[in-house]
Amino acid sequence: MAPSLTARAFPLVSPRLISGAKNHRLLSVRCHSGSPGSGGDDNGAPPVVRAVVSAITELLRALSPSKKTRWQAVESVNTELELSHSVEDVVALLEADYARAYFLTGNFTLGIYTEDCLFEDPTIKFRGRSRYSRNLDLLVPFFDSPSLQLESIDKGLRLDTNFVIATWTLRTYLRLPWRPLIAIRGNTTYDLDEEYKIVRHAESWDVSALEAIGQLFVPAPRQTGI
Numbered sequence: 001m002a003p004s005l006t007a008r009a010f011p012l013v014s015p016r017l018i019s020g021a022k023n024h025r026l027l028s029v030r031c032h033s034g035s036p037g038s039g040g041d042d043n044g045a046p047p048v049v050r051a052v053v054s055a056i057t058e059l060l061r062a063l064s065p066s067k068k069t070r071w072q073a074v075e076s077v078n079t080e081l082e083l084s085h086s087v088e089d090v091v092a093l094l095e096a097d098y099a100r101a102y103f104l105t106g107n108f109t110l111g112i113y114t115e116d117c118l119f120e121d122p123t124i125k126f127r128g129r130s131r132y133s134r135n136l137d138l139l140v141p142f143f144d145s146p147s148l149q150l151e152s153i154d155k156g157l158r159l160d161t162n163f164v165i166a167t168w169t170l171r172t173y174l175r176l177p178w179r180p181l182i183a184i185r186g187n188t189t190y191d192l193d194e195e196y197k198i199v200r201h202a203e204s205w206d207v208s209a210l211e212a213i214g215q216l217f218v219p220a221p222r223q224t225g226i
Contacts, residue, residue, distance in 0.1 A: 096109070098153075106137045117198055120203070132201070142176070147171050151167040153165070153167075154166075164189075174216070178218075179220045180220055181220040182212075184205045
């Protein structure tokens with residue numbers, strides 16, 4: 001999702017996270033909400049990347065079972081119970097979300113995001129926590145033997161904006177005939193408003209957008225017991 005804004009602040013962010021400012025953004029199909037013109041922004045991505053991501057998203061949308069019932073259940077959760085009152089509260093809630101592997105399960109704390117939270121990736125950006133949840137749900141049925149490892153999580157201050165930055169490693173096979181392996185190490189920056197709600201969720205990773213998408217087309221080696 002767009003260039004990293006991980007300026008050093010109090011407390012200091014690890015130098016290896018600052019290097020993430022040069023990274024590209026996480027595989028955009030996870031946050032893609034539809035075709036161009038659906039309220040997003042191409043975010044300066046190469047046309048070939050946008051075209052491939054759009055095609056993959058529509059294919060997954062066609063193949064994926066309906067998630068309407070689950071989303072309605074999530075929407076009915078009393079988000080007042082999920083309010084955070086400090087940066088430390090946000091860190092604790094995010095740690096719980098990572099423990100639930102929210103990238104891979106779609107199970108995250110809805111109430112710590114503003115309704116119009118901005119989500120960014122290398123090819124698209126859009127607003128809306130409900131849209132983000134639906135996009136996660138779109139991918140969940142295709143994950144096979146997934147894992148999400150939280151490596152570190154830190155808080156910081158950029159000008160007058162509090163933020164949290166998490167470094168993670170994601171690994172999963174996809175339930176496609178050739179069973180590709182997606183393996184990415186990246187970080188996510190969460191910008192907070194004055195009420196300690198997340199207003200921007202921006203991801204970066206250690207491979208280029210083309211390399212990340214290329215993983216989708218490489219058959220995984222056959223391994224016994226997987």
